[in-house]
Amino acid sequence: MPSFDLRSAPLRELNRALHALRPDTNETHWAVTGPDGRHAIAAGLDAPISVEIEGNVGYYCAGMNKLATVLVNGNAGVGVAENMISGFVHVRGDASQSAGATAHGGLLVIDGNAGARCGISMKGVDIVVKGSIGHMSAFMAQAGTLTVLGDAGEALGDSLYEAKLYVRGSVKSLGADCIEKPMRDEHLRELAEKLAAAGLTGEVSPSEFRRYGSARTLYHFNVDNAGAY
């Protein structure tokens, strides 16, 4: 199992080695120590490998991830798993703002809290936050699901498109065009799937959540709203 101590080897060397891996590589498990908040650790991966990072990471960890599993045994800085395409990113601690921003697919699980703008402009990723999320989360979120076991901050789902938001706790306020919607069977089923993927089966029941989505009134320009611009 390849291991990397970022206190003695440069980060670029690690990322270069990870980028050079072929899809059928036998080096499928990588251990990284001493991240010390460095930025862009394990960003741009494109192979079915797993990378386990021991400690706190900086900005854009596992950004643009494809196929890989990235586990952070610590906190993550701004934009963890931003623009992820597929794969699995798991943060054992807290995540800063813009976690999972613009991500197209894959699963992002955050055991702690996520800061502001979690899932901003998400395009198909599934995000599960076991703690709470900050303000302006799921802003302009287009597709995918955002599941929050704790509370949501101000202006949740502002200018939302078709992403589905499931929140168990309180929501401080909803953003423009975001409304609460009924939990139908299909939603309970979908949520149960996401909770299972995050390893939470049996720990929380889908029935404890409320669903929020787009009222779809901002999709097209309406001349009656001209005064608001």
Add this chain to the structure above:
Amino acid sequence: MCGIVGLFLKNPKLEPQLGAMLSKMLETMTDRGPDSAGFAVYGSDGASEAGSVKLTLRGPGPAALRSAVAGLEEALALSAQATERDTHTVLAVPAERETEIRDWLRANAPGIDVVSAGRRMEIYKEVGLPASVAERFALERMTGTHGIGHTRMATESAVTTNGAHPFSTGTDECLVHNGSLSNHNDLRRRLRHEGLTFATQNDTEVAAGYLSWRMREGASLEQALESSLTDLDGFFTFVVGTENGFAVVRDPIACKPAVMAETDDYVAFGSEYRALVGLPGIDTARVFEPEPAKVYAWERVPNQPVSGERQ
């Protein structure tokens, strides 16, 4: 962009290492602000005698400062204790003569600025990479109870020493800022009506002036920061120091990054977690992001435990 660091010690045993810890933090933030750097250090109790005040003067070089100090001593029949550090000189003078000294310097020593005044605070700032600024003033060997530093990437005013942070507009009060203010011109005009003076066109100096004004009007540091949330327009993460206090506030949008760490021994602030990595016991510290529009403040009352955040 800009980088901010701050360190407020709860355990007096760490005081001899304050400068060493702060200089490492400052250097780590070079990527966020390579234009200029500065720092304020609050010396340990008893660093200056009762009734005296430390004035930090800044000039083109040691010779110019030496001659200004000599002229000052002769003209005002004063014997000031001077500590030279490169382009800055710290003068310990009787507090009641501060205004007279400032007036004399303004009239007779062009090119010499009074950067700060305080019973315990000294401010050093220069253009250049943070590591070289820290080295020029030997930050590593400074001791004290708390300190605040800044690495600057200029957006709102020129890259000059006067545009570098921290800014001070009151005794033992200083402020560093990451962000930019949009209503600083109007606010500066209003604060001038209240009798405040400003040395630059810089937005951050206005924020420092605003806080000094609120505190002069009787507000606590916490109250002054609370009201800044409504009166200041723009992006900001502020770290503020007073003689015995240390505070942090972020604007309600909270675009500008902030990470804090608290242990039994200290409270530390960094624009990024990287800045905190070298601190003792960081692995077991409570690491958190300060919430938007929430004032975090710590205060040291002599012979009592430090008060403030801790969960």
